[in-house]
Amino acid sequence: MTITLITGANKGLGYHAAQRLIKAGHTVYLGARDPERGAKAADAIGATFVPLDVTEDGSVAAAVRTIDDAAGRLDVLINNAGIVGDSVAPADVTAEDLRRVYETNVFGVVRVTHAALPLLERSDTPVIVNVSSGLGSLGVITNPERMESNVPTLAYGSSKTAVVALTVYYAKALPLMRINVVDPGYTATDMNDNSGTQSLDEGTDAIVQLATIGPGGPTGGFFDRNGVVPW
Numbered sequence: 338m339t340i341t342l343i344t345g346a347n348k349g350l351g352y353h354a355a356q357r358l359i360k361a362g363h364t365v366y367l368g369a370r371d372p373e374r375g376a377k378a379a380d381a382i383g384a385t386f387v388p389l390d391v392t393e394d395g396s397v398a399a400a401v402r403t404i405d406d407a408a409g410r411l412d413v414l415i416n417n418a419g420i421v422g423d424s425v426a427p428a429d430v431t432a433e434d435l436r437r438v439y440e441t442n443v444f445g446v447v448r449v450t451h452a453a454l455p456l457l458e459r460s461d462t463p464v465i466v467n468v469s470s471g472l473g474s475l476g477v478i479t480n481p482e483r484m485e486s487n488v489p490t491l492a493y494g495s496s497k498t499a500v501v502a503l504t505v506y507y508a509k510a511l512p513l514m515r516i517n518v519v520d521p522g523y524t525a526t527d528m529n530d531n532s533g534t535q536s537l538d539e540g541t542d543a544i545v546q547l548a549t550i551g552p553g554g555p556t557g558g559f560f561d562r563n564g565v566v567p568w
C-alpha cells in the first residue's frame with residue numbers, strides 16, 4: 338500500500354491526480370484548506386480528507402500528525418497547492434504582491450516538505466513531486482518559440498522558478514528519496530478560467546508518472562509529460 342499526500346487536491350490537477358493515483362492503488366490523503374469542499378471531494382473519489390492550509394504552520398503540523406497516527410509513514414508527497422496571484426505588470430509588482438504568492442507557492446512547499454520529511458523517512462521508497470510550471474523554467478520563458486515567453490507574470494513565474502531550485506537542493510541533500518519537479522502544461526482549470534488547452538488527463542500525466550517512479554527512477558529532475566524541461 339502506497340500512502341500519498343496531495344496538497345490543494347479539492348479541485349483541478351490535484352483532484353484529478355488523486356483520482357488517478359487511487360485507481361493505481363494508492364491510499365490518498367486529499368489535502369484541502371476548505372473543510373467542506375475538501376471532504377466532499379475526498380468522498381467522491383474514495384480519498385481521505387485531511388484539512389491542510391499550506392500557509393499555516395499549525396494546519397500543516399496537524400495534517401502530518403493525522404497521517405502519522407493513521408499510517409505511520411508517508412510514501413509520496415505531492416506539493417501541488419498553488420495560486421496565480423493578481424495580474425500585475427512586472428513594473429508594478431510590490432514586495433507584498435510577491436510575498437502573498439510566495440507564501441503559498443514557495444514557503445508552502447517548504448512548510449509541508451519540512452513537516453513531512455520525518456514521515457517520508459519511514460518509507461522504503463520515499464517520493465516527492467513538486468508542481469512547478471513552464472513559467473518557472475528560465476529556458477522556457479527566454480525561448481521566443483514558447484508561448485510562456487510572452488506571459489509577464491513576475492510573481493507567479495518567479496515563485497515557480499523557486500520551486501525548481503528548492504527541488505534541486507532537496508534532491509541533492511536527500512539522495513535516498515526521489516524528488517522531482519514537474520510542469521503540468523497549460524491545462525484547463527479554475528486557475529486559468531478553464532482557458533488551458535490540455536485536458537486534466539494530459540495535465541496530470543507528469544505528476545502521476547513522477548509520483549509512481551520506482552527507487553531506480555530519476556531524482557533532482559524537471560519534467561513535463563514529454564520529457565525533460567530546461568532549467
Ligand code: NAP
Nearest residue numbers: 345347348349350390391417418419470523524526527528
Ligand atoms: P486550481 O484548480 O486553482 O487548484 C489549485 C488548488 O490549490 C486548489 O485546490 C486550491 O484550494 C489550492 N490552494 C490554494 N491555496 C492553498 C493553500 N493556502 N492551502 C492549501 N491549498 C491551497 O489550479 P490547478 O491548475 O489545479 O493548479 C495546481 C498546480 O498546478 C498549481 O501549483 C499550479 O501553479 C500548477 N500549474 C497549473 C497549470 C495549469 O495550466 N492549470 C500549469 C502549470 C502549473 P481552494 O479551492 O481552496 O482555492
